[in-house]
Amino acid sequence: MTSLRAHSPGPAGSQWHSLGDHLVPAQWRDLLVGEMALRLCYSALVDADSLDTSAHFQGLSGPRVRPGADFEHLYTVFEQRRRDELAGRGGTPVGSLRERVYADCLEAAERERGVFRLGAPTGAGKTLASGGFALRHAEKHGLRRVIVAVPFPTITEQNAAVYRRLLDQDGADQVVLEHHSQVDFDDPGAGRWARLAAENWDAPFVVTTFVRLFESLFARKPSAMR
Known part of the structure; x- marks a missing residue:
C-alpha cells in the first residue's frame, strides 16, 4: 500500500512526515488480513451502489434495507x-x-x-x-444474522427445511434464506423476497453451502462479493 505524505511546516522550515502508519490499522498490515479488509470494503461499496440504484428507479428517497x-x-x-x-x-x-x-x-x-x-x-x-x-x-x-454453512446441497436442503419449520411464521416476514446452486430463484414458488435477499444475504438466518460461503469471501465477481 502506498505511503501517504503530508507537508508540515516547522521551526526549521518545511518537514515531511509519513501518515501511512496513522491511516492503516495495525492489523491490516498483515497481507491476508489486509486482503480481507479490502474485500469487505469492496463488498460494502458494491452493495451500497446496488441499493442506491434500486432506490432511484423505484422513486424512493433512500435505500431500503431490512430492519x-x-x-x-x-x-x-x-x-x-x-x-x-x-x-x-x-x-x-x-x-x-x-x-x-x-x-x-x-x-x-x-x-x-x-x-x-x-x-x-x-x-x-x-x-x-x-x-x-x-x-x-x-x-x-447483538449480531445481525446467522449463517449456517453445510458441506452438501442435499444436507443443506434438509437443514433449511428444519430451520424454516422452526422459525418462519405465516403472515410475517420470512426469516430463513436458503442459498446454493440447487435453489431456483426463477421459480415462482421461491418468491420475490428470496430472490432479492440472496443478492446480499439480507435475511436473519441464511443456510448455504461451503462453496457459496467461500465464494462470498474469495470470489472476484461483484455479485458474489456483494
Whole structure:
C-alpha cells in the first residue's frame, strides 16, 4: 500500500512526515488480513451502489434495507417449536443425550464471541443444537444474522427445511434464506423476497453451502462479493 505524505511546516522550515502508519490499522498490515479488509470494503461499496440504484428507479428517497432482526423473539419461537416437536416423542436414552448436547450448546452461547467446536456423533441433534446456539449467541452479542454453512446441497436442503419449520411464521416476514446452486430463484414458488435477499444475504438466518460461503469471501465477481 502506498505511503501517504503530508507537508508540515516547522521551526526549521518545511518537514515531511509519513501518515501511512496513522491511516492503516495495525492489523491490516498483515497481507491476508489486509486482503480481507479490502474485500469487505469492496463488498460494502458494491452493495451500497446496488441499493442506491434500486432506490432511484423505484422513486424512493433512500435505500431500503431490512430492519435488524429481533433475535430474542426468534430464539423464543425456535425454542417453543422445538419443545412442541419433541413433546410427543417420549423419553429415550438418545433423547436424553440430545437434550444434554442442546443444553451444553446454550451454555456455550453465553460465552464471549470466538471459535467453538461441537464434537457429537450422527443423530445427536446437532442441527437443533447449533441453531439454538447461534440464535442465543446472536441475541447476547447483538449480531445481525446467522449463517449456517453445510458441506452438501442435499444436507443443506434438509437443514433449511428444519430451520424454516422452526422459525418462519405465516403472515410475517420470512426469516430463513436458503442459498446454493440447487435453489431456483426463477421459480415462482421461491418468491420475490428470496430472490432479492440472496443478492446480499439480507435475511436473519441464511443456510448455504461451503462453496457459496467461500465464494462470498474469495470470489472476484461483484455479485458474489456483494
